[in-house]
Amino acid sequence: MKVIVDLCVVPIGVGVSLSTYVAACEKLLAQSTLVYNLHANGTNIEGEWDAVFAIIKQCHEVIHQMGAPRIFTTLKVGTRIDKTQHMGDKISSVQEKL
Amino acid sequence: MKVIVDLCVVPIGVGVSLSTYVAACEKLLAQSTLVYNLHANGTNIEGEWDAVFAIIKQCHEVIHQMGAPRIFTTLKVGTRIDKTQHMGDKISSVQEKL
Amino acid sequence: MKVIVDLCVVPIGVGVSLSTYVAACEKLLAQSTLVYNLHANGTNIEGEWDAVFAIIKQCHEVIHQMGAPRIFTTLKVGTRIDKTQHMGDKISSVQEKL
Amino acid sequence: MKVIVDLCVVPIGVGVSLSTYVAACEKLLAQSTLVYNLHANGTNIEGEWDAVFAIIKQCHEVIHQMGAPRIFTTLKVGTRIDKTQHMGDKISSVQEKL
Secondary structure (H helix, E strand, O other): OEEEEEEEEEEEOOOOOOHHHHHHHHHHHHHOOOEEEEEOOEEEEEEEHHHHHHHHHHHHHHHHHOOOOEEEEEEEEEEEOOOOOOHHHHHHHHHOOO | OEEEEEEEEEEEOOOOOOHHHHHHHHHHHHHOOOEEEEEOOEEEEEEEHHHHHHHHHHHHHHHHHOOOOEEEEEEEEEEEOOOOOOHHHHHHHHHOOO | OEEEEEEEEEEEOOOOOOHHHHHHHHHHHHHOOOEEEEEOOEEEEEEEHHHHHHHHHHHHHHHHHOOOOEEEEEEEEEEEOOOOOOHHHHHHHHHOOO | OEEEEEEEEEEEOOOOOOHHHHHHHHHHHHHOOOEEEEEOOEEEEEEEHHHHHHHHHHHHHHHHHOOOOEEEEEEEEEEEOOOOOOHHHHHHHHHOOO
């Protein structure tokens, strides 16, 4: 089952700047074969369900190892079985209607 | 790693009433050993990371099997390593301050 | 336009315990005429769009006044024009199918 | 109060393709003076709180007028009073740490 996810991790109890922790997740993604794209409020990730959720678990593990006592993550998770759709397709299908 | 999740599944392409699909997820949860609680905008679930995310994947699989071509799910995912906290603790720690 | 919202405020840069800040929001809600219900991952609120979003803005203002330099809030926002539906209806329509 | 929002509208009861409805929101944003950016799982919007939430309300109104009986929207809402931060700053502060 393919999935397109929006991942947004918020470490809690580490002060006001969170970018070092987000960068740690980006590094995990860079080492994977998943397609991903950082945006201003999260990171979109595309791939097989198990591979995507394995990385998300790793993000939590790594951020805790970096010292964050608590993490609050929000996810949007999209699956569909009617057709194959990539992240770029979602954007272009909107842009075609503008 | 323990996790407290808020799960909200929105099947797309099956009309305006979604409760049959949400009920299918509740049945999966009822068959598990996870602690969970249905509320007006989702279901809070508490347990080990792998067990919780296995159920979430099953929810997607079952809802697709029921005929939904597309699913949009939102998740809030909380982990902490500084202390053990259950769902009821989160509510009571707020209520103590009212 | 009636709306049912799930509000979850996460103050950032105030340490690991957030319940004092969540309680401040609950107090704002208690002073309003809105229907609301605290759960383990947020607070469900029901009412007219403008009244609900006015309270959400007030929550941000109050939490900043309490000293939080940064706030990350997640919202689920449901509107429908086909029928009147209250928060309790959403829960019971699922429970009827169990 | 400045806000950076991630807006994701999901019309319910209009079939499986949602891009026409998302495009209607993009048109509202294009007519505004707000800074915004469409991504694969939503649209990031930056501006004054009242202006941003006025547009979000308009999105719901327009999508209902287009025939959607029900809408499920998810929002991430970020405010901060310690410094001025734009959407591009959030991305570059992560990229500097890679």
